[in-house]
Amino acid sequence: MFMRLSIKASELPDNLRGVRTAIEAAIPVGFDSHKNDKARASTVRPLSDGLDNILKKHPKLYKNDKKKFKTWVRQLGTLGGGNHFIELCIDQNEDVWIMLHSGSRGIGNAIGQYFINLAKKDMEQHVHSLPDKDLAYFTKGAQHFDDYVEAVHWAQDYAMDNRREMMRLVVDALKKKLKKFGVTKEAINCHHNYVSIENHYDENVYITRKGAIRAGEGELGIIPGSMGAKSYIVRGKGNTESFCSCSHGAGRKMSRGKAKREFSEIDLEEQTEGIECRKDKGVLDEIPGAYKDIDVVMGNQSDLVEIVHTLKQVICVKG
Numbered sequence: 001m002f003m004r005l006s007i008k009a010s011e012l013p014d015n016l017r018g019v020r021t022a023i024e025a026a027i028p029v030g031f032d033s034h035k036n037d038k039a040r041a042s043t044v045r046p047l048s049d050g051l052d053n054i055l056k057k058h059p060k061l062y063k064n065d066k067k068k069f070k071t072w073v074r075q076l077g078t079l080g081g082g083n084h085f086i087e088l089c090i091d092q093n094e095d096v097w098i099m100l101h102s103g104s105r106g107i108g109n110a111i112g113q114y115f116i117n118l119a120k121k122d123m124e125q126h127v128h129s130l131p132d133k134d135l136a137y138f139t140k141g142a143q144h145f146d147d148y149v150e151a152v153h154w155a156q157d158y159a160m161d162n163r164r165e166m167m168r169l170v171v172d173a174l175k176k177k178l179k180k181f182g183v184t185k186e187a188i189n190c191h192h193n194y195v196s197i198e199n200h201y202d203e204n205v206y207i208t209r210k211g212a213i214r215a216g217e218g219e220l221g222i223i224p225g226s227m228g229a230k231s232y233i234v235r236g237k238g239n240t241e242s243f244c245s246c247s248h249g250a251g252r253k254m255s256r257g258k259a260k261r262e263f264s265e266i267d268l269e270e271q272t273e274g275i276e277c278r279k280d281k282g283v284l285d286e287i288p289g290a291y292k293d294i295d296v297v298m299g300n301q302s303d304l305v306e307i308v309h310t311l312k313q314v315i316c317v318k319g
């Protein structure tokens with residue numbers, strides 16, 4: 001999700017540590033949650049109703065992981081770990097942007113694991129020569145197919161509302177630290193790693209975008225680099241051969257374990273020079289050197305998107 005503010009880079013304080021700590025104080029990260037239900041009732045109620053409907057049909061889903069289903073409201077407006085982030089960025093016009101990336105938190109993972117296990121059991125009844133159990137799937141019309149699609153879409157709605165709540169909390173935190181500002185453009189909130197029912201080649205189909213976002217003609221999207229590289233706001237070209245898709249970011253070129261073995265905290269400090277962010281071993285697996293060159297990635301998908309804004313972060317908050 002991204003949002004452009006009405007202030008310029010020159011209007012930011014010289015020392016941004018206080019701004020970063022204000023954001024970190026407002027947004028729990030990693031496995032943490034808000035101490036109370038901060039999310040607005042108008043956001044919680046439709047999500048709660050949708051989840052109740054899913055749990056009525058699948059009560060084992062709740063029994064398998066009661067904690068996540070009791071804390072999902074307090075996790076609305078929180079940042080995950082890994083490659084999830086909140087950033088304050090500057091574009092080519094010296095405009096200031098907020099950009100953040102997070103998903104459906106623990107409850108989305110619980111839903112996914114539950115239906116993966118159901119799919120494996122379903123496959124045992126219908127397919128006896130599946131080369132790997134992790135290739136299990138639901139066929140359309142199967143017992144749990146519609147329930148799975150309903151649950152996936154609920155998790156996607158939760159992720160979108162989570163980003164909205166985070167953005168609201170970030171803006172409130174910035175108001176206490178920056179000069180008075182407004183929002184000059186409506187926020188763009190786009191999914192990646194998701195399922196969508198779309199029409200392609202004159203057929204209605206289920207599209208799964210993994211590591212990808214939709215890039216329909218004229219649609220705006222976000223392609224982040226790493227915590228030390230540029231990011232891009234793009235406009236889709238509607239390339240039909242890609243099912244109107246493009247990459248969702250730079251992508252890793254090495255595993256988290258390898259990054260921790262190959263790089264040091266000194267490397268992290270050097271590669272994030274000039275950026276107000278954590279520089280400790282807890283985020284070493286997110287070091288820029290563990291990611292592909294975002295400029296090469298963008299060059300390779302010039303037929304899918306055009307660049308609208310080039311952003312460079314000055315603050316990065318990680319889980």
